[in-house]
Structure formats: C-alpha cells, structure tokens
Amino acid sequence: MPHADSALIPKGLQTKAEFWQTAYSQLQGLLHDQRNWVSNLSNSASLIYNALGDSPLHDPKTTNWVGFYIRSSLFPVPRLSPSTVPTDDVQNHDEMLLLGPFCGRPACQSINISPGKRRGVCADAFIKKQSVLVPDVEAYPGHIACDGETKSEIVVPLILLLDDGQSRVVGVFDLDNTALSGFDEEDQRGLEKIANLVVNSSDW
Numbered sequence: 471m472p473h474a475d476s477a478l479i480p481k482g483l484q485t486k487a488e489f490w491q492t493a494y495s496q497l498q499g500l501l502h503d504q505r506n507w508v509s510n511l512s513n514s515a516s517l518i519y520n521a522l523g524d525s526p527l528h529d530p531k532t533t534n535w536v537g538f539y540i541r542s543s544l545f546p547v548p549r550l551s552p553s554t555v556p557t558d559d560v561q562n563h564d565e566m567l568l569l570g571p572f573c574g575r576p577a578c579q580s581i582n583i584s585p586g587k588r589r590g591v592c593a594d595a596f597i598k599k600q601s602v603l604v605p606d607v608e609a610y611p612g613h614i615a616c617d618g619e620t621k622s623e624i625v626v627p628l629i630l631l632l633d634d635g636q637s638r639v640v641g642v643f644d645l646d647n648t649a650l651s652g653f654d655e656e657d658q659r660g661l662e663k664i665a666n667l668v669v670n671s672s673d674w
Contacts, residue, residue: 478524479492479493479521479524479525479526480492481526483525483526483527485527485656486527486528486654486656486657486660487656487659487660489521489525489527489528489660490656490657490659490660490661490663490664491660492521493517493518493521493660493664494660494663494664494667496517496521497513497514497517497518497664497667497668498667498671500513500514500517501513501514501667501668501671501672504671505671505672505673506672506673507540507544507640507672507673507674508570508571510668510671510672511538511540511570511571511668511672512571514538514571514664514668515536515537515538515571515572515573516573518536518645518661518664519533519536519573519574520573522536522645528652529647529649529652532647532648532649532652533645533646533647533652534574534575534617534619534620534646534647534648535572535573535574535575535577535616535617535620535644535645535646536572536573536574536644536645536646537569537570537571537572537573537574537577537643537644538570538571538572538628538641538642538643538644539567539568539569539570539581539592539596539641539642539644540567540568540570540628540640540641541565541566541567541568541583541596541639541640541641542565542566542567542568542580543565544640544641544674545568564582564584565583565584566580566581566582566583566584567580567581567583567592567593567596567641567642568580570641574617574646575616575617577616577617578614578616581593581614583596583597589612590612590613590614591604591607591610591613591614591623591625591644592614592625592642592644594612594625595625595626595627595642596627596639596641596642598627599627599629599637599639600627601624601625601626601627601658601661601662602623602624602625603624603653603654603655603658604622604623604624604625605622605650605651606621606622606650606651607620607621607622607623608621610623616646617646619648620646620647620648621647621648621649621650621652622646622647622649622650622651622652622653623644623645623646623647623653624644624645624653624657624658624661625642625643625644625645626642626643626658626661626662626664626665627639627641627642627643627665628640628641628642628643628665628668628669629665629666629669630669630674640669640674643661643664643665643668645661
C-alpha cells in the first residue's frame with residue numbers, strides 16, 4: 471500500500487471512537503520498523519492532519535494545525551568549528567520547547583517553559599503532564615496566538631516512561647481548530663492513545 475494511503479478514512483464510521491481507533495491502527499503500521507523521532511513525528515502529524523480533514527465526524531477543514539513541540543535538549547547540538555564559537559558567550563540558555571514536525575501554517579519557533587514566565591497551552595500541558603482541552607483560546611490565560619484564525623485547541627503531553635518507573639515529558643502534541651469547541655473529550659482520549667503510540671515507537 472502506498473504510504474499516502476495511510477491517512478485515508480474509510481466510509482461508514484459511526485463514532486469518534488471508531489475514527490481514532492482507525493487512525494491509531496493506520497499510524498501503527500506507518501511507524502513500524504522506524505525509531506527515529508523526527509521521522510515518526512513527521513508522519514504522525516501528516517496522518518492526523520489529513521485524517522481529520524477527511525473525517526465525516528469532525529467539522530470539515532477546521533483543523534488548521536497539527537504538530538509537535540519538543541524539549542530543546544533533545545535536538546542535535548550544533549556543530550561549530552573552534553574559530554566560530556564566541557569566546558564571550560555567557561548567556562544562560564534555559565531549556566524550552568522548540569517547534570518540531572507539523573502540518574499547517576508557519577508557527578511559533580519556541581515556547582518558554584521556565585517557571586514564572588509566560589506559559590500558554592503547550593507549556594501548561596508540558597509542565598502539568600496532562601492534556602489541556604481549550605474550547606475557546608481567547609478565554610485561556612496566557613494563550614500564545616500563532617494563527618489568529620485559531621479558535622480552539624488541544625494539547626497532549628508526550629510522556630516517556632523510564633526503566634526506573636519515573637516519567638519524563640519529551641514534548642507535546644498540539645492541534646488547533648478554527649471553530650469554537652473544535653475538539654472534545656472523545657478526541658482527547660483518541661489523541662492520548664496516539665501520543666502514547668508515538669512516544670513508545672520512537673527513540674529519544
């Protein structure tokens with residue numbers, strides 16, 4: 471089957487639970503035998519973006535952004551020759567969330583997760599280690615507007631379970647919608663399963 475067919479939604483789905491189970495199964499096959507997180511997040515964003523665009527159970531064409539923000543420490547370190555490294559660089563580079571693979575319009579490049587600084591939906595989901603469902607972004611304190619057309623949003627943390635039983639948030643899965651209440655609790659449950667699949671299918 472061509473990889474592009476992975477996002478095709480079959481006719482006759484009756485519930486959102488069926489939709490998300492279909493998307494989960496399709497993504498499971500797409501991520502098989504690939505452990506690179508950049509590749510996996512790229513295909514995951516594309517599959518979910520296109521699946522929602524074809525979904526008979528969601529408002530057509532209202533999901534305007536699907537993508538990931540990943541903690542900056544997981545990105546490759548730039549390789550600079552000794553002659554190009556500034557000798558007087560004493561700035562404090564706090565960790566933040568950096569823009570990862572996505573589908574949609576250009577987005578915010580970075581999101582501050584430092585205590586006491588402007589937060590927003592993505593930072594709150596990251597810090598609290600729990601999903602944040604926002605029916606109206608204008609009513610959400612500290613919301614960061616990357617696209618003025620976005621009216622609602624859902625952000626799901628990407629939680630990696632470690633061998634010692636501890637957990638670490640490696641980033642967040644972010645979806646925007648141009649309609650108020652564009653996502654609901656059924657979408658949240660489906661996306662949390664998708665996020666868990668993505669995390670466990672990738673090496674971090």
